[in-house]
Structure formats: structure tokens, C-alpha cells
Amino acid sequence: MTVCDAPGKVYLFGEHAVVYGEPAVPAAIERRATVSAEPRGDDHVRVEAEDLSLDGFTVEYAGGTEVRPDVDVPTPLVEAAMGYVDAAVRQARDAANAPDAGFDITVESDIPLGAGLGSSAAVVVAGIDAATRALGNPLEPRELADRAYHAEYEVQDGQASRADTFCSTMGGAVRVEGDNCEPIDAPNLPFVVGFDGGAGDTGELVAGVGKLREEYAFAADTVTAIGDIVRTGEDLLADADPGGDPSPATLEELGELMDFNHGLLAALGVSARSLDTMVWAARDAGAHGAKLTGAGGGGCIVALDPSDQTETALSFTQGCEVTFRASLATEGVRVVEP
Ligand SMILES: Nc1ncnc2c1ncn2[C@@H]1O[C@H](COP(=O)(O)OP(=O)(O)O)[C@@H](O)[C@H]1O
Ligand SMILES: C[C@@](O)(CCOP(=O)(O)O)CC(=O)O
Numbered sequence: 001m002t003v004c005d006a007p008g009k010v011y012l013f014g015e016h017a018v019v020y021g022e023p024a025v026p027a028a029i030e031r032r033a034t035v036s037a038e039p040r041g042d043d044h045v046r047v048e049a050e051d052l053s054l055d056g057f058t059v060e061y062a063g064g065t066e067v068r069p070d071v072d073v074p075t076p077l078v079e080a081a082m083g084y085v086d087a088a089v090r091q092a093r094d095a096a097n098a099p100d101a102g103f104d105i106t107v108e109s110d111i112p113l114g115a116g117l118g119s120s121a122a123v124v125v126a127g128i129d130a131a132t133r134a135l136g137n138p139l140e141p142r143e144l145a146d147r148a149y150h151a152e153y154e155v156q157d158g159q160a161s162r163a164d165t166f167c168s169t170m171g172g173a174v175r176v177e178g179d180n181c182e183p184i185d186a187p188n189l190p191f192v193v194g195f196d197g198g199a200g201d202t203g204e205l206v207a208g209v210g211k212l213r214e215e216y217a218f219a220a221d222t223v224t225a226i227g228d229i230v231r232t233g234e235d236l237l238a239d240a241d242p243g244g245d246p247s248p249a250t251l252e253e254l255g256e257l258m259d260f261n262h263g264l265l266a267a268l269g270v271s272a273r274s275l276d277t278m279v280w281a282a283r284d285a286g287a288h289g290a291k292l293t294g295a296g297g298g299g300c301i302v303a304l305d306p307s308d309q310t311e312t313a314l315s316f317t318q319g320c321e322v323t324f325r326a327s328l329a330t331e332g333v334r335v336v337e338p
């Protein structure tokens with residue numbers, strides 16, 4: 001059995017706009033999805049995904065339960081829930097030139113699902129890595145990231161950027177603009193995450209921004225303005241001490257840009273009352289800045305605060321179910337068991 005894990009991420013800046021060719025800067029965080037893959041003697045794929053719960057529905061394929069559907073004979077619900085795992089298996093089969101390879105797959109994750117922390121990318125990256133290694137065909141990081149992107153692209157109906165999957169593969173902070181993906185230096189940013197317990201539908205939210213962008217020139221300008229924020233923010237990161245603690249002035253300015261970015265995302269219709277409430281609670285508590293992260297609609301916000309105040313305030317904020325400090329994951333995908 002081969003086991004790999006891969007981190008989730010927060011967006012410092014640039015989600016949604018990145019889908020239209022603007023740059024984005026996501027940063028990997030120490031919350032991981034762990035996927036194990038064991039080749040089978042037949043061409044079936046059996047998936048145990050114990051944490052799979054979305055919109056109040058929980059799919060449990062835990063060992064011993066008789067309801068263990070094969071993903072190659074899916075009901076629509078299983079198909080929706082298992083789409084990313086299924087796409088990862090297809091990529092692994094293709095990469096290893098083993099179209100009939102079967103697997104027993106298990107997924108365990110401490111990344112909330114559909115909440116903007118890139119659970120889908122982490123599952124796909126760790127899944128492709130584990131499955132290709134199990135077939136004796138390990139991939140170079142860039143090929144792995146590319147295949148993971150294609151898996152997300154397929155599941156999200158052609159509306160995905162390379163940002164989540166490249167970040168999860170490489171770890172650290174990265175910059176993605178169209179097909180150009182590069183790791184970048186970043187200081188040790190004091191991320192605090194607030195989670196409303198909910199989820200957003202990435203495909204639907206991305207499509208909503210796309211529609212606005214076609215309908216209104218000012219919505220297209222808003223997307224471009226998000227790109228300008230990213231370009232300003234990456235200069236700040238480049239000037240900071242890599243891996244060191246950022247100066248108060250740098251935090252202040254990064255925070256201001258995050259606040260601006262959140263406002264523009266809200267204008268594009270992807271925030272939610274719960275996200276706005278958490279953003280304001282963080283700002284009121286003294287965070288340097290706060291914004292939603294990922295697709296939005298519900299899920300997580302990320303704030304910058306080296307003190308405990310934002311975490312404490314969020315823990316008392318109605319509508320915030322979970323809050324935690326998220327440290328930068330310098331390592332991307334890893335082999336846990338070869
Ligand atoms: N632990 C898990 N087990 C199985 N599938 C998962 C797991 N975590 C995430 N996924 C897949 O990823 C989807 C959520 O991805 P997405 O909507 O892009 O949100 P995000 O990437 O922000 O978490 C889930 O519906 C599921 O298909
Ligand atoms: C909205 C988007 O920019 C980020 C989605 O992030 P997440 O899946 O919500 O973590 C879409 C994408 O880049 O593929």
C-alpha cells in the first residue's frame with residue numbers, strides 16, 4: 001500500500017480572478033489530506049472516504065459497512081461526491097499507461113470540504129501521487145501538478161485554475177498566472193482561519209463570476225483590479241525576509257490589500273453573510289486584514305494576526321464554528337508510506 005499526503009491552502013490574494021488569467025498567490029497550510037492506494041487484482045476502484053460530508057449529507061464507505069459502492073458504477077450522488085477521487089484515478093491510470101488498473105483507495109483529511117481550503121486539490125494531488133507510485137510510476141512534481149489540474153478542470157466543467165493543485169503539490173507560497181506556476185519566497189505569515197461550518201459550490205460560484213464578467217464591463221474591471229492587488233502584494237512579499245517574521249509595516253500593508261481583495265470578491269457576489277461577519281469580527285479584533293478564501297459562498301476566511309486576539313474573537317463570533325491558526329506548510333505532497 002502506498003500512502004501520500006498533500007496540504008490544503010489559503011489564498012492570500014487572487015482567487016476567481018486567476019480563472020481569467022490574472023495572477024494569484026495561494027499559500028499551503030498544515031492541514032492535509034492523506035490518500036492510500038493499493039493496487040487490486042481486478043479493474044475495480046473501491047473508495048473509503050470517511051470524512052466525505054457535504055450539504056449535510058454524509059457518504060460513509062467505512063470498512064465493515066456494506067454500503068461500499070464502486071466508483072465505476074456510480075449513482076448520481078456518489079458521482080458528485082466522488083468526482084475528484086474518480087478523476088485522480090483516471091489521471092493515474094493514464095500516467096502509468098495502465099487503463100485497467102484497479103485500486104483500493106482510502107481518503108482521510110483534516111481539511112474541511114468545500115470550504116475554500118483546497119480539500120479537492122489536496123485529495124487529487126495526494127491521490128494521483130499515491131496511485132502512480134503504487135503502480136511503480138512516480139511522477140515529477142510538475143507533471144503531478146499538471147495532471148491534478150486536469151483532474152480539477154474536468155470535475156469543475158472546464159473552470160479551474162492551476163493555483164490550488166500547484167500549491168498543494170509544491171507547498172509554500174506560489175504564484176500562478178495562467179499556465180505559469182512558480183514557487184515564491186514568503187515571510188512566515190500569521191494566518192488565522194475562521195470556518196462557518198458550511199460549504200460553497202466551486203463550479204457554481206466560478207460560473208456566477210463568469211456571467212457577471214460577461215454582462216458588465218465593470219465586473220470585468222473588478223477582476224482586473226483583483227489582479228492589480230496581487231501584483232502589489234507580491235512586491236511586498238518579495239521585499240520581506242523569506243521565512244522570517246514580517247515587519248509590522250509589511251503586515252499592515254498586506255492586510256490592507258486583503259481587505260480590498262475581500263471587498264472586490266464581495267462585489268462579484270461570492271461572499272456570504274457568515275463570511276462577512278467573520279471578516280468584520282477579525283478586523284474588529286485587530287487583525288491586519290481579513291478576506292474570504294477560495295471559492296466563497298460559505299466556508300472559510302483568512303486573517304492576518306500574530307496575536308491571539310483574532311482567534312479568541314472568532315471563537316465567540318456567532319456563525320463561526322471553528323477557528324484555528326494555520327502555519328505555512330513548507331512541504332507540499334509527501335510520501336508517508338512508499
Ligand atoms: N476527505 C475527502 N474525501 C473524499 N473526497 C473529498 C475529501 N475532501 C474533499 N473531497 C472532494 O472535494 C470536494 C470539495 O472540493 P471543492 O468544492 O473544490 O472545495 P475545496 O477545494 O475548497 O475544499 C468534495 O465534494 C469531494 O468531492
Ligand atoms: C475560485 C477558484 O479560484 C479557487 C477555488 O478554491 P477552492 O476550491 O474553494 O479551495 C477556482 C480555481 O482557481 O480553480
Ligand SMILES: [Mg+2]
Binds near residue numbers: 118119
Ligand atoms: Mg477545490
